[in-house]
Amino acid sequence: xxxxxxxxxxxxxCAVLILPGIVSAQDESxxxxxxxxxxxxxxxxxxxxxxxxxxxxxxCQAPSDAGRTTLVDSWRKAYTAWQAVRYVxxxxxxxxxxxxxxxxxxxxxxLIARKANYWLGQDAPVTADQVNSxxxxxxxxxxxxxxxxxxxxxxxxxxLPEAQACSLAVAIAEHIQTTSQSLSDDWAAFTPHYVExxxxxxxxxxxxxxxxxxxxxxxxAAPMGLRGNGSRNGYLADAWRSGESLTTIKASIKGxxxxxxxxxxxxxxxxxxxxxATKLSRQFERTLKEFDAxxxxxxxxxxxxxxxxxxxxxxxxxxxLDQIINNNVAPALGITRGFNSSDGD
Amino acid sequence: MVARHPLKSLTVAIAVTSLTACSSGGDSAQANxxxxxxxxxxxxxxKNYADIAYANYQDALTTAKALNDATDALIENPDSETxxxxxxxxxxxxxPYQQSEVFRFGxxxxxxxEGQLNAWPLDEGLIDYVEADDYQHELGNxxxxxxxxxxxxxxxxxxxxxxxxxxxxxxxxLNEVGGSEANVATGYHAIEFLLWGQDLxxxxxxxxxxPVTDYAQGEACTHGNCxxxxxxxxxxxxxxxxxxxxxxxxxxxxxxxxxRSELLAMxxxxxxxKMLFGMGSLSLGELAGERMKVALEANSFEDExxxxxxxxxxxxxxxxxxxxxxxxxxxxxxxxxxxxxPSLSDLVAKTQPELxxxxxxxxxxxxxxxxxxxxxxxxxxxxxxxxxxxxGNDKGAELINTAIAALxxxxxxxxxxxxxxxxxxxxxxxxxxxx
Numbered sequence: 128x129x130x131x132x133x134x135x136x137x138x139x140x141c142a143v144l145i146l147p148g149i150v151s152a153q154d155e156s157x158x159x160x161x162x163x164x165x166x167x168x169x170x171x172x173x174x175x176x177x178x179x180x181x182x183x184x185x186x187c188q189a190p191s192d193a194g195r196t197t198l199v200d201s202w203r204k205a206y207t208a209w210q211a212v213r214y215v216x217x218x219x220x221x222x223x224x225x226x227x228x229x230x231x232x233x234x235x236x237x238l239i240a241r242k243a244n245y246w247l248g249q250d251a252p253v254t255a256d257q258v259n260s261x262x263x264x265x266x267x268x269x270x271x272x273x274x275x276x277x278x279x280x281x282x283x284x285x286x287l288p289e290a291q292a293c294s295l296a297v298a299i300a301e302h303i304q305t306t307s308q309s310l311s312d313d314w315a316a317f318t319p320h321y322v323e324x325x326x327x328x329x330x331x332x333x334x335x336x337x338x339x340x341x342x343x344x345x346x347x348a349a350p351m352g353l354r355g356n357g358s359r360n361g362y363l364a365d366a367w368r369s370g371e372s373l374t375t376i377k378a379s380i381k382g383x384x385x386x387x388x389x390x391x392x393x394x395x396x397x398x399x400x401x402x403x404a405t406k407l408s409r410q411f412e413r414t415l416k417e418f419d420a421x422x423x424x425x426x427x428x429x430x431x432x433x434x435x436x437x438x439x440x441x442x443x444x445x446x447x448l449d450q451i452i453n454n455n456v457a458p459a460l461g462i463t464r465g466f467n468s469s470d471g472d
Numbered sequence: 473m474v475a476r477h478p479l480k481s482l483t484v485a486i487a488v489t490s491l492t493a494c495s496s497g498g499d500s501a502q503a504n505x506x507x508x509x510x511x512x513x514x515x516x517x518x519k520n521y522a523d524i525a526y527a528n529y530q531d532a533l534t535t536a537k538a539l540n541d542a543t544d545a546l547i548e549n550p551d552s553e554t555x556x557x558x559x560x561x562x563x564x565x566x567x568p569y570q571q572s573e574v575f576r577f578g579x580x581x582x583x584x585x586e587g588q589l590n591a592w593p594l595d596e597g598l599i600d601y602v603e604a605d606d607y608q609h610e611l612g613n614x615x616x617x618x619x620x621x622x623x624x625x626x627x628x629x630x631x632x633x634x635x636x637x638x639x640x641x642x643x644x645x646l647n648e649v650g651g652s653e654a655n656v657a658t659g660y661h662a663i664e665f666l667l668w669g670q671d672l673x674x675x676x677x678x679x680x681x682x683p684v685t686d687y688a689q690g691e692a693c694t695h696g697n698c699x700x701x702x703x704x705x706x707x708x709x710x711x712x713x714x715x716x717x718x719x720x721x722x723x724x725x726x727x728x729x730x731x732r733s734e735l736l737a738m739x740x741x742x743x744x745x746k747m748l749f750g751m752g753s754l755s756l757g758e759l760a761g762e763r764m765k766v767a768l769e770a771n772s773f774e775d776e777x778x779x780x781x782x783x784x785x786x787x788x789x790x791x792x793x794x795x796x797x798x799x800x801x802x803x804x805x806x807x808x809x810x811x812x813x814p815s816l817s818d819l820v821a822k823t824q825p826e827l828x829x830x831x832x833x834x835x836x837x838x839x840x841x842x843x844x845x846x847x848x849x850x851x852x853x854x855x856x857x858x859x860x861x862x863x864g865n866d867k868g869a870e871l872i873n874t875a876i877a878a879l880x881x882x883x884x885x886x887x888x889x890x891x892x893x894x895x896x897x898x899x900x901x902x903x904x905x906x907x
Binding site for chain 2 (some may be wrong): 362
């Protein structure tokens with residue numbers, strides 16, 4: 128029997144189990160659990176983004192050191208909230224390349240700097256419409272990060288809170304807020320469809336799997352120089368400008384633990400895989416524990432043997448997590464993968 | 473974008489396929505009879521796949537040799553005519569090569585080799601002079617501005633390298649020097665850069681405008697080092713020819729120890745999986761995603777595939793034609809003849825004639841959408857791909873989005889066809905697994 132068919136049959140079994148009236152509050156279906164977890168994550172993204180837009184406006188209206196600290200802190204919180212739900216690659220996030228609107232990455236040609244510099248060099252203040260209709264590279268957290276942390280804007284005479292930099296920062300922060308709020312609203316509208324749709328069980332597991340693989344291969348292996356004949360290059364990590372590359376990875380794993388793991392555990396138990404459920408939970412804990420010994424930035428760790436060993440420790444745990452989902456969890460649930468948008472070279 | 477190596481997790485496995493007869497396909501009369509009676513075997517389909525690959529790489533080689541001759545003539549006698557002829561030879565060489573890209577994903581022998589031929593986007597400052605003001609390259613790439621043509625020694629990542637004599641071997645060693653995939657020293661796009669130069673027109677009409685005097689020897693030489701520029705062009709085109717000779721030999725019939733013999737000896741289901749995996753990966757992740765959607769959504773002409781020549785529309789079109797070739801088991805050679813035989817289409821049609829019909833029409837729809845893109849790009853006052861991706865160009869975006877949507881659609885049917893033929897992209901083989 129093929130895996131797809133098994134999944135379909137198991138799906139039917141699940142449907143029987145969750146008939147309304149039989150289910151108690153404690154016996155939520157995996158998709159109900161996922162739905163709630165993801166809804167909470169999007170809601171968190173919306174509220175932290177709202178706060179980012181507010182603090183950006185406030186800082187630009189009345190600049191102060193304290194205001195700057197608040198602004199950086201709110202940027203970090205909102206970006207972290209996005210990392211937590213970044214693995215969800217289906218549903219409303221698929222509209223209008225919203226994931227890239229929030230974070231265009233990887234950026235092999237330093238497009239973020241090119242696009243931001245163009246607007247910094249204009250005479251008239253940047254409007255929300257201009258940001259809305261420009262490149263996704265201009266619209267998200269990395270472009271804000273460029274304005275907050277990169278040395279280039281200062282060299283061009285546009286260090287925050289300079290007027291043109293402020294008009295751009297406010298327009299970007301408001302774009303992030305709008306995108307995040309729409310995601311949260313659209314997820315709520317999508318909920319009945321998601322909870323009813325059997326196919327979303329496999330979709331959700333595959334999303335988690337892809338999310339872990341992107342952490343392993345692109346967010347860790349690439350900067351560590353572990354791909355092909357690659358060399359170490361901290362610029363290949365995300366959030367290198369702010370020195371938060373590892374903060375964002377931790378947030379993504381923590382996000383998976385919070386919104387994906389509970390439903391996965393339920394689903395595994397329904398499939399008589401309680402031991403595997405425990406194994407998966409433990410691997411999340413082990414992986415997150417690695418961050419206790421790690422700083423926020425990734426790039427400095429590439430410079431020393433001791434630093435690199437610490438990164439290797441994290442990489443091994445992430446690989447383990449990937450293998451458990453890929454080799455154990457997915458097969459146990461009869462879930463197979465099709466082509467996906469990261470199949471390219 | 474950055475990634476140049478397929479992720480290992482995408483290594484695909486295959487569910488057990490039922491093997492029936494093992495006829496080798498044989499001559500076309502036999503093949504036609506098999507198709508008519510619905511008795512096409514997987515092995516016959518695989519043999520035809522290898523035949524198409526062989527013909528396709530032979531064509532890539534023939535046109536690369538013509539390119540090599542044309543660049544030799546340019547080097548010998550640099551004038552506007554020889555430059556024009558060299559550019560035309562390059563454009564012609566892309567037609568068969570792009571169709572061969574469908575063999576990449578799934579066949580490691582191709583994937584491990586192709587980085588030396590078609591890697592992109594490149595940090596072209598590795599090779600030659602670039603505009604200082606607006607040259608964007610991969611951050612942290614120590615090779616991005618070393619300018620091999622202007623140097624006898626370069627230093628990348630703390631390592632000094634003697635580049636005084638430019639040979640095919642040296643250039644092959646310099647590809648991805650310093651461990652950056654953006655350090656493309658060889659292949660079609662390096663040659664493209666040497667013929668056209670940087671396209672400094674941004675989203676506006678026009679492509680690279682390298683003056684032919686960049687190859688003039690003596691006083692007339694522009695931008696310096698014309699002798700080394702000529703030597704580079706000579707070496708890099710020689711390397712392209714020898715690389716393609718190697719690949720042709722891998723697919724040649726009746727040779728022990730080459731890839732074709734290895735492939736024909738594999739379990740047939742495994743090869744069917746490679747065929748479908750190549751089709752789906754090129755359609756979705758590579759062509760629709762990396763080569764169109766990224767460039768469009770980011771409004772990034774740096775992410776344009778043939779960014780120096782503005783030939784991107786043809787490169788996209790022939791990728792899609794290549795995908796269709798594999799499904800239909802048919803390839804039109806550059807000399808106008810056709811290689812044709814038992815196909816995946818025949819296999820699917822045996823049990824799922826409706827799916828076969830829709831997949832065929834979807835493959836046609838993708839090719840048609842990219843033909844529309846070509847028409848727009850090649851019209852008088854046309855709109856090339858780098859103009860289509862400009863912010864606010866709704867008409868351009870629509871052309872690209874139509875092509876993306878068509879490719880996404882066909883990928884869905886390729887997945888269905890895979891399931892129908894017993895192929896799974898990830899082994900769900902949970903029988904006997906212990907946890």
